[in-house]
Amino acid sequence: MRPAEAARVNVTARCGGNPEKVIVENNTRHRIKVKTVGSIYRPRSNEPFHVGRTLRRGRTITFESGPAADRNVLTHQYVFNSDVGSKVGARGCAHP
Secondary structure (H helix, E strand, O other): OOHHHHOOEEEEEEOOOOOEEEEEEEOOOOOEEEEEEEEOOOOOOOOOEEEEEEEOOOOEEEEEEOOOOOOOEEEOOOOOOHHHHHHOOEEEEEEO
16 A cells, blocks of 8 residues: 555554444555554554455455454454553554
């Protein structure tokens, strides 16, 4: 994926609830393959999580973690530490 296209793939972490959510938005003009998703701050030993999902252009997918996760589940454990302020976040690995 070219750097300009990679910039059009947004990965957002919403870590204040149960479930925690990682939202991946494909704003490119192509379908992408989301290979992995993981946290930025002190990733767990089992991260990144392999997801292997195809995301069409203009589409969004939400992955969940935590005890109440029930759709596109990464793990039933908490992944994010909301006490670290701006250090908390998520990243994904995607390819066209």
